[in-house]
Amino acid sequence: MADVARLAGVGKMTVSRVLSGSANVSDATADRVHRAIGMLNYQPNELARSLRSLHSRTIAVIVPYLYDSFFATCAHAISTVAKQHGYSVILTTSDEEQETEQRQTNLMVRRRIDGMVIIPAPGDDRYLRAEMYSRVHIVTLDRPLADPRFDSVLVNNSAGTKMAVEHLIGHGHRRIGFLGVGRELYTMKARYAGYRQAMMRAGLAAEPYMECRTPEQAVEQIGAALNRGQPLSALFAANNLTTRYLLHALNTLHVDVPEQVATAGFDDLDVADILQPTLTVVRQPVYQIGEAAANLLFERILRREFPSTGRRVVLPLELVVRSSCGCHANAQGNSKAAETVPARAERAAAHSRQN
Numbered sequence: 001m002a003d004v005a006r007l008a009g010v011g012k013m014t015v016s017r018v019l020s021g022s023a024n025v026s027d028a029t030a031d032r033v034h035r036a037i038g039m040l041n042y043q044p045n046e047l048a049r050s051l052r053s054l055h056s057r058t059i060a061v062i063v064p065y066l067y068d069s070f071f072a073t074c075a076h077a078i079s080t081v082a083k084q085h086g087y088s089v090i091l092t093t094s095d096e097e098q099e100t101e102q103r104q105t106n107l108m109v110r111r112r113i114d115g116m117v118i119i120p121a122p123g124d125d126r127y128l129r130a131e132m133y134s135r136v137h138i139v140t141l142d143r144p145l146a147d148p149r150f151d152s153v154l155v156n157n158s159a160g161t162k163m164a165v166e167h168l169i170g171h172g173h174r175r176i177g178f179l180g181v182g183r184e185l186y187t188m189k190a191r192y193a194g195y196r197q198a199m200m201r202a203g204l205a206a207e208p209y210m211e212c213r214t215p216e217q218a219v220e221q222i223g224a225a226l227n228r229g230q231p232l233s234a235l236f237a238a239n240n241l242t243t244r245y246l247l248h249a250l251n252t253l254h255v256d257v258p259e260q261v262a263t264a265g266f267d268d269l270d271v272a273d274i275l276q277p278t279l280t281v282v283r284q285p286v287y288q289i290g291e292a293a294a295n296l297l298f299e300r301i302l303r304r305e306f307p308s309t310g311r312r313v314v315l316p317l318e319l320v321v322r323s324s325c326g327c328h329a330n331a332q333g334n335s336k337a338a339e340t341v342p343a344r345a346e347r348a349a350a351h352s353r354q355n
Helices: 002-008 012-020 027-040 046-053 069-084 098-110 157-170 186-201 215-226 240-252 286-303 340-354
Strands: 058-063 088-093 115-118 137-141 151-155 176-180 234-237 262-266 281-283 312-315 318-321 334-337
Touching: 002 012, 002 027, 012 027, 058 069, 058 098, 069 088, 069 286, 088 098, 098 115, 115 286, 137 286, 151 157, 151 286, 157 176, 157 186, 157 234, 157 262, 157 281, 157 318, 176 186, 176 215, 176 240, 215 240, 234 240, 240 262, 286 312
Parallel strands: 058 088, 058 115, 115 137, 137 151, 151 312, 176 234, 234 262, 262 281
Antiparallel strands: 281 318, 318 334
């Protein structure tokens, strides 16, 4: 900065004012400063600026992992919104381990980030009540935190699953299995609850939760379910990772879909409409979930708000009917929205506007 000031014939404070726009500087003086900056290729020290201002113009995004397209798309949406606000993003993963998440959040606070978007790992989140987090803006997506201070963006997992399972029941299926990843996850609990509600409402017995954390485990579980005395005639996969494991298992076991077993899943896949058969799914507005979380975060940052009760925004889902359930929909798929979900989203949006 001293070199720029000497070349431009001004003081260091004038260079600082030109860079920050914090005070009026004549056009001629500002032009001399900018020319000197260009000639010297001067780059401000962002770390030093953050130490002085206590703002880094950086946010953190913590997701479980990035090989799930849902998490990756959410992270991309958040990054896009951050760029629109002139912010940088630090992206890291928790590997679904609460201790890892805590280490990462601690590190981000020490880096003076201005806010965080977190997809929380299962476990005790009381660590976020520590004093060091009291002045950090935090928004969660996909899974809420127990602490009511934090904003969250969700979908109605239970209603979406119920809608898909009822569709399978409408095809005459009476023995429908439910496959998920770790059942300790908020989303898995809510989706299994929706599955049970649909089955019980139809007077059917709900099957035990089939945990499929790996492709090999899926082959074992599904093989047993299809070869027992009264085999399952339909399967519901609780997220896109489980859907991948399900498709791998059915291919390994040489099972025809939907002739031998019908399928539906939660989360749409990029290839869902070009696979044979095409996949019936509950579609989440994935990009919009990440976008909404980022917008909430920047609203808090810009207003410097730390509410005692955060907002909970619930976005709508839709059932995209294709062929794997037994329907013969066109290649693009037909969709219908879950009636209970948009209504709740509208109420949440109205509540957000009031706040």
